[in-house]
Amino acid sequence: MTVTAPMVGTFYEAPSPGAEPFVKVGDRVSADSVLCILEVMKLMNNVEAGVEGVVSEILxxxxxxxxxxxxLVVITRDS
Structure with missing residues (x-):
């Protein structure tokens, strides 16, 4: 499954500069896992996985x- 941008904005992989990314390739995620932040007009919006699986690619x-x-992110769903 490919997670797409729900809005136009700026993609941030971590909650703040210098912090660890929310997810990396190979990480297992649940439906409510935050994958990234999209900044839109100075508002920060969490983007959640929506499915369970493993992050296979960050695009x-x-x-x-x-x-x-x-x-934005490709998640390989569990079989």
Whole structure:
């Protein structure tokens, strides 16, 4: 499953500069796991996984501008 950007904004992989990323490739996530933050007009919005599985790919770079619907993270669902 590919998690896409629910809005236009700036992608942040961690809660603050210098902090560990929310997730890395290979991490197991649950449906409510926070994958990243999207900043929109100075408001920080958590993006959650929505499914259980393993992060298999992160498709954007930290501090990158993203468009609505742009793929952000690929999660391989458990069989």
């Amino acid at each position: 954007v770079e930290n501090n990158q501008a993203v468009e609505f619907g742009q793929p």
